[in-house]
Amino acid sequence: xxxxxxxxxxxxxxxxxxxxxxxxxxxxxxxxxxxxxxxxxxxxxxxxxxxxxxxxxxxxxxxxxxxxxxxxxxxxxxxxxxxxxxxxxxxxxxxxxxxxxxxxxxxxxxxxxxxxxxxxxxxxxxxxxxxxxxxxxxxxxxxxxxxxxxxxxxxxxxxxxxxxxxxxxxxxxxxxxxxxxxxxxxxxxxxxxxxxxxxxxxxxxxxxxxxxxxxxxxxxxxxxxxxxxxxxxxxxxxxxxxxxxxxxxxxxxxxxxxxxxxxxxxx
Amino acid sequence: xxxxxxxxxxxxxxxxxxxxxxxxxxxxxxxxxxxxxxxxxxxxxxxxxxxxxxxxxxxxxxxxxx
Numbered sequence: 001x002x003x004x005x006x007x008x009x010x011x012x013x014x015x016x017x018x019x020x021x022x023x024x025x026x027x028x029x030x031x032x033x034x035x036x037x038x039x040x041x042x043x044x045x046x047x048x049x050x051x052x053x054x055x056x057x058x059x060x061x062x063x064x065x066x067x068x069x070x071x072x073x074x075x076x077x078x079x080x081x082x083x084x085x086x087x088x089x090x091x092x093x094x095x096x097x098x099x100x101x102x103x104x105x106x107x108x109x110x111x112x113x114x115x116x117x118x119x120x121x122x123x124x125x126x127x128x129x130x131x132x133x134x135x136x137x138x139x140x141x142x143x144x145x146x147x148x149x150x151x152x153x154x155x156x157x158x159x160x161x162x163x164x165x166x167x168x169x170x171x172x173x174x175x176x177x178x179x180x181x182x183x184x185x186x187x188x189x190x191x192x193x194x195x196x197x198x199x200x201x202x203x204x205x206x207x208x209x210x211x212x213x214x215x216x217x218x219x220x221x222x223x224x225x226x227x228x229x230x231x232x233x234x235x236x237x238x239x240x241x242x243x244x245x246x247x248x249x250x251x252x253x254x255x256x257x258x259x260x261x262x263x264x265x266x267x
Numbered sequence: 268x269x270x271x272x273x274x275x276x277x278x279x280x281x282x283x284x285x286x287x288x289x290x291x292x293x294x295x296x297x298x299x300x301x302x303x304x305x306x307x308x309x310x311x312x313x314x315x316x317x318x319x320x321x322x323x324x325x326x327x328x329x330x331x332x333x
Contacts, residue, residue, distance in 0.1 A: 029333025039331055054332025057273040057325065058299060060292060067298045068329050084332050098327050101300040101307050169333070196333075218333025 012242055015214050017191050018107075018139045018160040020078070022049045025208070026238045027080070027193065029218025033227065036071040042221050043077065045231035051077040052109050052216065054084050055099050074104050080141070082109040087122070089129040096133050108133060109163070109195075109216075110142040119169040123150045127157055134158030143195050146180040148187060155190050162188055163195035163216060166207055170219045172199030175207045182210050200230075201237035208241025209249070268320040279318055286313040288324070299328050 015022040028048040033039040043051055051072060072079065081099025086092040089112055096108040112129055114122030121144050133140050139160045144150055146164040154162050164184055167173035174197060175181065185192045191213035198204050198217045207215055215238055224230035270279050270288070279288055285308050289296050301308045302325040308316050 030331035031333045053329040
């Protein structure tokens with residue numbers, strides 16, 4: 001074998017959202033890790049360039065805490081503030097504005113949750129917040145249901161990408177409805193990023209094989225027994241799934257077809 | 268003077284600008300965003316906006332999240 005083989009995976013196309021390009025199609029969250037150190041190690045292992053963060057009150061009573069920003073260098077990662085925990089459009093807009101004021105970017109991962117138990121999105125409030133924030137110059141990436149009509153309306157409202165769930169946030173149930181995800185992808189012009197529900201590498205691979213543009217995940221890494229190793233697995237799975245999608249899978253059939261020639265057999 | 272910060276009442280002994288308040292609280296202004304009475308205080312304005320008695324502040328930062 002030649003030493004200088006061409007690695008076809010090098011040809012994998014970048015993820016483009018709005019005016020930015022990302023070599024990795026994996027976006028990761030930074031919640032629920034055991035430490036800042038583990039967070040950064042896992043994020044690096046995942047190969048992700050875009051990394052989500054939440055906006056919360058500082059704890060004035062705690063003795064000098066280290067800021068997450070001391071560990072996640074905004075020069076190294078593109079930080080995407082979220083509006084997690086918001087239950088109204090008004091709150092989500094408020095959090096988005098606070099996130100932008102850090103001066104890093106005007107991008108926001110928009111979440112408006114409609115139900116505490118399932119954390120499913122309030123799509124009406126989501127649309128409303130998307131319109132307001134888009135008008136204010138935000139690049140809005142809304143977390144939504146795997147519902148085509150809502151997705152189309154979010155695109156119309158100016159969303160830079162649409163982020164349907166694979167299954168509920170933090171559930172690890174994997175891709176429950178590949179059909180809906182493929183339908184969304186076939187009908188939207190903006191990128192489709194599957195956000196939430198992926199549990200392990202096969203989920204990520206299967207999701208990417210549907211042709212979506214990327215995956216956003218958090219708990220699958222943070223809640224793994226070994227988050228850094230799982231982050232590496234997810235990096236490979238997302239690349240494998242993308243490559244398999246681009247390669248075009250063989251057709252399935254009901255019965256066997258021999259792989260070896262049926263001619264030239266001995267008498 | 269008495270102000271409210273992140274839902275808790277506090278004494279701002281020295282008085283002065285929002286930046287002075289952050290300094291008193293030993294908070295690095297580059298790592299936080301400040302809301303005063305529901306209005307964001309732009310970073311460039313931190314030393315220009317004077318704290319008034321009864322002001323309500325939210326001081327937030329980025330934390331881990333998905």
